[in-house]
Amino acid sequence: MTTATFIPAARRVKELNFLNHDYSIHSWLMTKDHKRIAILYMVSITFFFIIGGVAAMLIRLELISPTNWLVASETYNKLFTMHGVIMVWFFLIPSIPAVLGNFLMPLMLGARDVAFPKLNMASWYLYVIGGVFTLVALLWGGVDTGWTFYTPLSSTFSNTHVVMVVVGVFIVGFSTIFTGLNFIVTTHSMRCPGMTWFRMPLFVWGIYATSVIQVLATPVLAMTLALVAIERIWRVGIFDPALGGDPLLFQHLFWFYSHPAVYIMILPGMAVESELITCFSRKEPFGYIFIAFSSVAIAILGFLVWAHHMFVAGISVYSGLVFSMLSMIVAVPSAIKVFNWTATLYKGSISLQTPMLYALGFIGLFTMGGLTGVMLATLGLDVHVHDTYFVIAHFHYIMVGGMVMTYMGGLHFWWPKITGRMYNEWWGKMSALTIFLGFNLTFFPQFILGYLGMPRRYPAYPPEFQFYNVLSSAGASILAVGYILPLVYLLLSLRYGKKAGKNPYRATGLEWTTTSPPPEHNFHSIPVITHEPYAYHLELREPPEEQPSD
Amino acid sequence: MTKPAYVEQQFEDIEQQTHAATLGMWVFLSTEILFFGVLFCSYMTCRTRWPDAFRHGSEDLFLWIGGINTAVLLTSSLFMALAVRSAARGDNRRVAIWLCITTAFGVAFLGIKGFEYAQDAKERLIPEYNFSTISTEDAGKPPSKQDPRPQQEQLFMVFYFIMTGFHALHMLAGVGVLLVLLIMTLRGRFSAEYHNPIEIAGLYWHFVDIVWVFLYPALYLLRQA
Numbered sequence: 178m179t180t181a182t183f184i185p186a187a188r189r190v191k192e193l194n195f196l197n198h199d200y201s202i203h204s205w206l207m208t209k210d211h212k213r214i215a216i217l218y219m220v221s222i223t224f225f226f227i228i229g230g231v232a233a234m235l236i237r238l239e240l241i242s243p244t245n246w247l248v249a250s251e252t253y254n255k256l257f258t259m260h261g262v263i264m265v266w267f268f269l270i271p272s273i274p275a276v277l278g279n280f281l282m283p284l285m286l287g288a289r290d291v292a293f294p295k296l297n298m299a300s301w302y303l304y305v306i307g308g309v310f311t312l313v314a315l316l317w318g319g320v321d322t323g324w325t326f327y328t329p330l331s332s333t334f335s336n337t338h339v340v341m342v343v344v345g346v347f348i349v350g351f352s353t354i355f356t357g358l359n360f361i362v363t364t365h366s367m368r369c370p371g372m373t374w375f376r377m378p379l380f381v382w383g384i385y386a387t388s389v390i391q392v393l394a395t396p397v398l399a400m401t402l403a404l405v406a407i408e409r410i411w412r413v414g415i416f417d418p419a420l421g422g423d424p425l426l427f428q429h430l431f432w433f434y435s436h437p438a439v440y441i442m443i444l445p446g447m448a449v450e451s452e453l454i455t456c457f458s459r460k461e462p463f464g465y466i467f468i469a470f471s472s473v474a475i476a477i478l479g480f481l482v483w484a485h486h487m488f489v490a491g492i493s494v495y496s497g498l499v500f501s502m503l504s505m506i507v508a509v510p511s512a513i514k515v516f517n518w519t520a521t522l523y524k525g526s527i528s529l530q531t532p533m534l535y536a537l538g539f540i541g542l543f544t545m546g547g548l549t550g551v552m553l554a555t556l557g558l559d560v561h562v563h564d565t566y567f568v569i570a571h572f573h574y575i576m577v578g579g580m581v582m583t584y585m586g587g588l589h590f591w592w593p594k595i596t597g598r599m600y601n602e603w604w605g606k607m608s609a610l611t612i613f614l615g616f617n618l619t620f621f622p623q624f625i626l627g628y629l630g631m632p633r634r635y636p637a638y639p640p641e642f643q644f645y646n647v648l649s650s651a652g653a654s655i656l657a658v659g660y661i662l663p664l665v666y667l668l669l670s671l672r673y674g675k676k677a678g679k680n681p682y683r684a685t686g687l688e689w690t691t692t693s694p695p696p697e698h699n700f701h702s703i704p705v706i707t708h709e710p711y712a713y714h715l716e717l718r719e720p721p722e723e724q725p726s727d
Numbered sequence: 728m729t730k731p732a733y734v735e736q737q738f739e740d741i742e743q744q745t746h747a748a749t750l751g752m753w754v755f756l757s758t759e760i761l762f763f764g765v766l767f768c769s770y771m772t773c774r775t776r777w778p779d780a781f782r783h784g785s786e787d788l789f790l791w792i793g794g795i796n797t798a799v800l801l802t803s804s805l806f807m808a809l810a811v812r813s814a815a816r817g818d819n820r821r822v823a824i825w826l827c828i829t830t831a832f833g834v835a836f837l838g839i840k841g842f843e844y845a846q847d848a849k850e851r852l853i854p855e856y857n858f859s860t861i862s863t864e865d866a867g868k869p870p871s872k873q874d875p876r877p878q879q880e881q882l883f884m885v886f887y888f889i890m891t892g893f894h895a896l897h898m899l900a901g902v903g904v905l906l907v908l909l910i911m912t913l914r915g916r917f918s919a920e921y922h923n924p925i926e927i928a929g930l931y932w933h934f935v936d937i938v939w940v941f942l943y944p945a946l947y948l949l950r951q952a
């Protein structure tokens with residue numbers, strides 16, 4: 178009895194935070210706390226990342242040999258479709274916004290929570306329901322249309338489970354919309370006293386711009402996919418030429434969503450990048466306003482470039498010309514960001530810790546992806562490399578080299594804030610380097626393959642392409658090791674990592690002023706902001722924070 | 728400082744909550760505009776391609792039923808606006824009355840729409856179910872006297888059912904929201920200080936109304952070129 182009364186007394190001494198105030202399953206599944214929802218998202222997207230990754234590994238394994246040695250062609254179609262669907266809608270789009278965004282937006286703005294906590298919880302449930310539909314379709318036999326669901330293949334000819342996957346994506350679309358809506362309103366109405374628009378961290382600007390795209394583009398996808406489902410179920414439809422409908426209309430509507438969606442997948446990466454570069458250069462960002470407004474400019478221009486996916490689909494020469502030009506213009510704000518980050522590095526006092534390694538890797542890979550994007554925006558070259566591995570390599574440099582690198586970087590950066598524990602720095606650096614090397618080995622050969630004319634979405638290819646394909650598959654296995662490493666050492670850090678303290682990186686930003694992990698309502702008293710963000714130049718005047726002894 | 732119970736824990740005061748909730752509804756409505764925008768855009772694209780078939784389709788719709796429904800819906804919006812005004816004054820009895828009337832008009836709209844669908848079925852206008860290029864009226868006449876429908880009129884009817892169908896789903900959701908608000912009003916949850924849910928439900932109701940204001944001319948009124 179004495180021990181039984183003694184233990185609760187010891188617990189009372191322990192500082193309560195959002196993780197340990199209640200351990201019940203109910204308290205997790207019914208949580209309205211943005212920090213817990215972020216963790217729910219983190220676990221779910223990791224699960225989907227693994228499934229999408231396994232599909233990718235099978236694709237690369239098949240492509241080691243020029244013949245169909247591993248899977249049948251139909252299975253191959255299903256593999257790359259599931260890889261695309263899962264990675265785009267169930268990993269990349271929710272990755273930074275729903276995990277880091279959810280965790281950090283209220284903290285960075287000095288708020289107790291997002292504006293609509295119940296909606297936030299609902300969005301996670303929608304994500305899970307959409308995910309279940311997609312997984313059931315996968316187990317039931319998959320879908321073979323490619324993640325783009327082009328009509329009339331998806332609406333008329335495919336004999337796979339298109340409707341179920343489309344319903345899954347439709348539902349997960351509303352999860353995206355609700356997250357975006359929440360962040361827009363949170364940014365407008367939940368800022369703490371003194372937090373003016375230009376005192377917001379650049380992360381908030383990036384997520385805000387992303388949210389605008391999420392809210393305005395996703396409904397277009399939802400309705401378009403609903404029309405595909407209607408066409409499949411009732412055999413009537415708007416994309417059916419037999420009725421007088423137009424298959425090309427589908428492509429317009431799909432890319433009106435899916436090109437902005439590319440920016441849903443990169444703007445949050447840029448948002449994280451701005452935080453990492455400033456912190457590990459110990460400098461305020463070069464051109465804060467330019468970085469902030471380039472995010473908004475990308476969000477707006479991103480809506481005006483969709484038809485560059487359709488240069489060979491039969492659009493007129495004039496619209497091809499206009500969309501080619503607009504696509505090049507969207508590269509300008511992206512370039513502004515890259516220049517500003519590199520200028521921030523200039524004369525900074527740079528420390529190469531794990532998040533910074535990811536951040537520097539991002540600059541290189543994103544620049545490669547961006548520049549090849551400008552190449553693809555030119556009409557003549559696009560006709561040559563359209564639907565080849567050149568395009569595959571280009572968008573993987575943006576999505577994996579850009580978004581996944583920064584997601585990993587951000588995850589490491591805020592890991593001590595989320596969990597209260599430091600990860601192992603040496604293993605962290607190793608994983609960052611492994612991912613960088615593995616990534617380049619995987620995707621650089623694909624640029625060459627594509628330029629030589631290897632089309633995407635084929636399980637077999639002429640034997641002269643085998644050398645580059647083997648290189649790429651070898652890189653994919655290194656990349657896989659790079660992703661498994663953090664999974665192991667981050668989980669181990671929960672138990673063995675040393676306690677992080679409030680601010681292990683001596684970073685600016687409100688999230689670092691509260692305890693790690695933060696208390697349930699983020700701050701013990703609502704903060705008041707009196708100066709600009711990124712006051713790294715002020716830090717010499719302040720005494721360094723004491724590190725906790727254990 | 729203690730907050731009133733109707734202010735949720737994440738907000739400082741009722742002003743912040745009202746601002747957030749109202750902005751949230753406007754952002755949601757912008758999503759909805761794009762949602763319906765796909766349909767309007769596709770409809771106009773196809774209409775430009777098959778102007779004659781689509782005009783013929785418009786002429787086959789029941790203009791008078793659509794007209795009555797327009798009147799019903801616009802009137803419902805008037806009562807919704809009255810409910811919002813009474814809510815701002817804290818007059819819960821009137822709020823309940825106006826919400827009842829708004830709901831009744833909403834249900835009437837859905838009923839009339841259902842009746843119209845039944846008439847469309849009688850006219851053999853439902854694609855893939857009973858669409859026929861020969862109207863019921865012409866069926867008894869000799870072929871020389873018939874005025875057959877163009878084949879692409881079926882595409883028009885697809886648009887008609889999808890667009891009015893999605894609109895009806897939104898109406899159904901709106902009626903559900905109004906019923907919840909009605910119960911909350913009867914339980915005395917609202918006051919002059921806290922009536923924002925009624926106001927933002929009003930925004931939604933007017934939005935669904937405005938969608939119809941665009942649907943009606945686009946589908947019914949574009950008759951004569």
